[in-house]
Each structure stands twice: as structure tokens, then as C-alpha cells.
Amino acid sequence: MTALPPGDALLLAVILFSTGLAGILIRRNLLFMLMSIDIMLNAAALVFIAAGAKWHDATGQVMFLMILALAATETAAGLAIILRLHARGRPSLDADTGNLLRG
Amino acid sequence: MTELLLPLTVLAPLAAAVILFLSAGRLPARQAGPLATAAVGLSAIISTLLAVIVLSAPPSAPIRITLWNWMTLPGFPAEIAFALDPLSLLMILIVTIVGFLIHLYAIRYMQNDPDTARFFGSMTLFVAAMLVLVLSSDLLCLFIGWEGVGLCSWLLIGFWYTDPANTAAARKAFLITRTGDAALLCGLLLLATRTGTLRIDTLLQAVTSGQIPPAPLTAVALLLLTGALAKSAQIPFQSWLPDAMAGPTPTSALIHAATMVTAGIYLIARLHVLFAATPAVMTLMAVIGTLTLLMAACNALVQTDLKRILAWSTVSQLGYMFLALGTGIWQAALFHLMTHAFFKALLFLTAGAIIERVRHERNIFHMGGLLRATPGLAAAFLTGAAALAGLPLITAGFYSKELILSSVWQATFPVGGGLALSGHVLWSLALAGAFLTTLYIFRCFFIVFSGPPQTEISGTTPRLMTIPLACLSLLSLLGGIVEMPDTLAPVHLFTRMLDPSHPLPHTSDPAWLLLAGALTPIAGLALAWTLWGSANPVIREAPVPTPGAHRVLTARTVESRWRPGIVPDALFLRPLRILNRIGRYDLPDRLSDSISRALCRASTLAAQTRTSLIAHLSSRTLRITREGSLLLGRMQNGRVRWYAAWIATGLCATLAAAMLA
Known part of the structure; x- marks a missing residue:
């Protein structure tokens, strides 16, 4: 199996990150925003993997595992917030309706 | 021991001032006075201890203590250092003892004032500044005290600041003395550039060794003289002192007796070696002193305000001191300074008590007949008046004034170009001044204490106020026995203490000189009795004010009051009038x-x-x-x-x- 060249891996990571960022900025649906965050995290993780592959270092893969755990907790917390919103009588997935913190 | 005690003299009042200023409004007013008095009293006790130590075993050299280095400049030492020699010992004794008595008096005098803490804070700071002035062994350090004294006088003259007249008087005093301070500072800087030091002993050595050429030396002497004249309210700076009466009476007593105006005398006495090297400046000093003493005596003769009479008399007595300094007998000037401190503090404090008893009336023509109601105050005032007039033998003022007069008679004053002013001229003028002194102070005494009563007299004088009066009366009577003319008794304790190596020559005084000095006050007293005191006095009514509010007493009043007298118009009145005018429109x-x-x-x-x-x-x-x-x-x-x-x-x-x- 030929390894993905680092340059290509970085390019892929940039594309993934931009997709995720665009998703966060454009979509108003909370579920899609959570998914976009996951995509961005995966982009970061991909950079770690690529770097680890390039320098033959296992640290990159360790960092990937940590990011995986982080993504899982983040998704869990995000979904829990959405469920709590439902439980408190705000059955909306629109992120822009929750702007109580406006200045 | 002395090294420890000397800074403590200054520290005690300074600490009290800091405490009082910081605690203003928090400390009960009842405690402010005793605290300040205790601090100054402690200072007085320490000074007395120092005097005992120094006089019992006179040290060969002045005791010097360097407290700390003020700033380090290449080739110019500037340090905060104190020195104790007989001259500064005498000054700290006068300042602390008279200051203590005034503070003691002020406890009761000021007890109903809402701002007692501020008052006593300023008073103790005043004493502390004066002590710094007289103790410092470095002219730069002396200048700190000099400025501190000016500041405190401003604070105290304008103490009742709600009245614009008071703040105006305070500002006037500040500005006029500040003019002199600027001159003094110029003189100091000139000295510093010439000698590279402002340490007094090194400086005087440099002067005696002829390190400074005559022209800069004369400039320095003139500048220092200007500073001293402004501080001591001499011509042409005399006008601030009478206006300084706006302050509370204890302040006036402190300014006139112990602090402030004596600073100029002290400065010149301290630097007498420098002035001795510039005879023309000495002559100028003597002439200014003589003119001032005459002018101020004439002004005092026509005042109606009790405190103003005393203020002008201070100017006049300071004129005597300057005459003595100009003659070169600085010991006599200091002797007169000491006795003057006693009797002037006594007069002011008595005047304050009188004014309080007659419901804050200060016009002497609205008083009258106080002798029966206040015999104690009358006795105190009489003692002070007699000492001021110099009634022979029984008062301190006689001995000090006599010492000045007899020395002036023998002196000559070089004017320059080989010419010299004979001492006889200044002596006769000073004698005329002594006559006028007796006349005006007994005019004041007779108008206030004899004749029909004019006002209601209320209350009693509290015990705490009479104790200082009694002490000062005693000092005014007996303070002079430390120095006597040879004709009476060969007692020269005072001049021996001040300057053991150069005793004043008394021996050649003719006896009639002493007699003239003794008879003049008696003649003045007799005339005053005829004019104002006897059963049907020649003059009883107040001087008529001429139009214009501030020119209450101009030459015309003098004239109308002198018409029934015996003195020819042109001979006596014209010069008086001119002097009077100088005093008014300066x-x-x-x-x-x-x-x-x-x-x-x-x-x-x-x-x-x-x-x-x-x-x-x-x-x-x-x-x-x-x-x-x-x-x-x-x-x-x-x-x-x-x-x-x-x-x-x-x-x-x-x-x-x-x-x-």
C-alpha cells in the first residue's frame, strides 16, 4: 500500500476543514453544525496522521485516538444539549433562535 | 548623648505636626492642643538638657551631626546636617521655651475653634521648621527651614480663610517674603559657585582666607541681606508684618517672638564673618535698621488697633537688631532678640486675652478703664510695656537696648571712598526711637487701662492662659541680668557664652551714655502720662480717619495730635511724615x-x-x-x-x- 504523499494529505485536510467551517457558518441546523465540527476535527486528525506517517512516529496516531475521543465527547455533549432543548419545550434545531446571550 | 538628643529636638514637633495633620477631623479637638503642647514641651526639655550638657562642659568645637546625604553631586556636598554651637543653642532655647508657653496659652485660646487640629499642626510645624533653620550646619539645609517657616506663616495668617481679607494678608506676607527668599537663593547659589560648598564653617573659612573676590562677596552680602530684610520686615519690605495680624493671636505671638521674623537676624548673626568683610553692606544694614525703627515707631504712635501697635513695635525692635548687626555687635542683636522674644510674646498673649475679654474689640479707643476689671492682665501688659520701653534697671529690655545704644555710639560706619558715617548720628536717631517706643507703648497702655470704661468686660481669663503670662512676665523682668553694662556691674555671661574668644569692649563707655539711655524711657513715660494718662489727659479721642479706607492714619492725624505738644513742626514732623508716607505707600x-x-x-x-x-x-x-x-x-x-x-x-x-x- 502506497502511502498518501504528505502534500496530498494536507490538501485533503484543508478541503475537509473548509467544508466543515463552511458547514458551521452556513447551516443553521444544530445537527448539521455538530457534524461539521466533527469534519473539522477529522481534518485536524488527518494532519496528525500524515505527519506521523511522514516522520515514522507513533505520536501522530496517539493524537488521532485522543481527537477521536474528543470528537465523541463533543458529539455526546452537543446531542445532550439538543435533547435538553427539546425537554424544555423548545423543539427547534435552528441555532439562530438561541441568542439569549446577545449584547 | 547629644548626638541622640539633637535630632529629637526637631523630631518631636515634626512628629506632632504629622500626626495632627493626618488625623485632622478624627482626633478629638480637645486632644490636639495638649498633644502639640506636649511635643513642643518635650522639645523645650531636650533643649534645656542640651544647654546643661553644653554649658557644664563646653566642647572645643561645635557638635556636628550628619543625618543623611541629601544628594550626591560631584564637587558639591549637600547633606542634612545639624550643628550645635552657642548661637544655635540660644536660638533653640528661645524657640522651644517661648513656643511652648505660646502653645500652652493656645490650648484654651483655640479650644472653641472647629479646626484645632489644623491650627496646632501648623504651629508645631512652624516650630519644627524654625528649629531646622537654626540648627542646620549647611545653608542649603537652612533654606529648607527658611521656606518651611514661610509656608507655615502663610498657613497660619490665613488660618481663618473664609474671610477674604485674611487670605489677602496671608498672600501678601507670602509674596513679600518670597521676594526675599528668591534673593537669598540667588545669594546662596552665587556662594556655592564661588566656594563649591554651602557648609557654613567651610564657607566662613573661605571668606576669611580671602578666597572670594570683593565684588562677588558684596553681591552675596547684598542678596543675603535682602532675604533677611524681607523675612524680618524691614524697609522696604515692612508692610507684610502689620497685615499678618489677621491670624489668631498665638500665631502673631509665635511669628513675632520665637519664629519667622527672627530668622533674618539669625541668618546675619550666623554669617557675621561674611558681613564683616563687606563694611559698606554693614553700613547699609545699620542705616536701614535705624530708618525702620524710626518709621515703625512713628506708625505705631498713630495706630488704633491694639495688635497693629504691637506689630509695628516688632518692626521697630527688629530695626534695633539690624542696627546692632550693622554695627558688628551681633551678640547684642541676639541679646535683644532674646529679651524681645520674652516681652513681645508677653504683650501679644496679654493683648489676646484682653481682646477676648472685651468681646473681640481691637480698637484701643473702644476699650479704656480696664485696670479695675482686669488687674492681672494690666500688670502683665505693664510688665511687657516697661520691658519694651526699656525702663531702667528693672526690665530686661533696658539691658539689651543699652548694650546696642552704647556700642553704636562708639562705632563708625564706613560709607566708601574714605568717608564714614559717625556712630553719633545713628545713636541719636536710635535714642529718639527709644523715646518714641516708650511714648507709643504707654499711650496704648494708658488708653486701654485708664480713663472711663467704654465696653462691657465679660468672663475671666482661664488659669491655663495666665500661667504662660506669669512665666513670660518673669522672663521679661529678669531675662536681662545675664548681661550688664560695666558701669553697673561687670556681668557678661551672655556675650561670653556666645563668643568666648571675642568679648565686647564695654570698658570705655562713659557713664552719661548709660544715663541717657536710662532717662529717655522715663522722659517718654512722663510725656505719655501727660498726654494720655493723667486725670485730665491732653488727648483722649481717637485719631480722625481721613477719607480713603486704608489711609486711616496719615500725616495729618499725626499733626493734629501733636499740635498741643511742645515739638516744633518743621523740625520733627516733616521727617516723621515722610517716614510715615514711606511706611504707607511703599x-x-x-x-x-x-x-x-x-x-x-x-x-x-x-x-x-x-x-x-x-x-x-x-x-x-x-x-x-x-x-x-x-x-x-x-x-x-x-x-x-x-x-x-x-x-x-x-x-x-x-x-x-x-x-x-
């Missing part, structure tokens, strides 16, 4: 007026500029803040996506900056 007075007006205008202008500038700045700040807050507030819209966008933008910007840099 240049520094005008100058200080115009300066204060200009200052007032400038400060108004500055205030306006400041106000408009601040208004502009504040409105600008307000607008920027408001708009900025709106802008920033719009950013906080509570929408998560916007925040994310901001974060992304910031990230991009940071990255871009990092890349481009």
Missing part, C-alpha cells in the same frame, strides 16, 4: 498688589483654559466610548455562527500576519 506693597492681581487674572485664565480643555476632551471621550460600545455591542449578537465566523476571521488574520511577516 513700593513692595504696590508690587505685591499688582503681582497678586496679575496672578489672580492668570489663574482665572488658566482655569478657563483648563475647563474648556477638559470639557472638550471629556465630550470627545464620551462620543468615542458610546459609538465604540454600540459597535462592540453589535458584535455580541448571541448567534453561535457569527462567533464562529469571528473566530475563523481572527484565525485567518493571524495566519496571514504570521505568513507575511
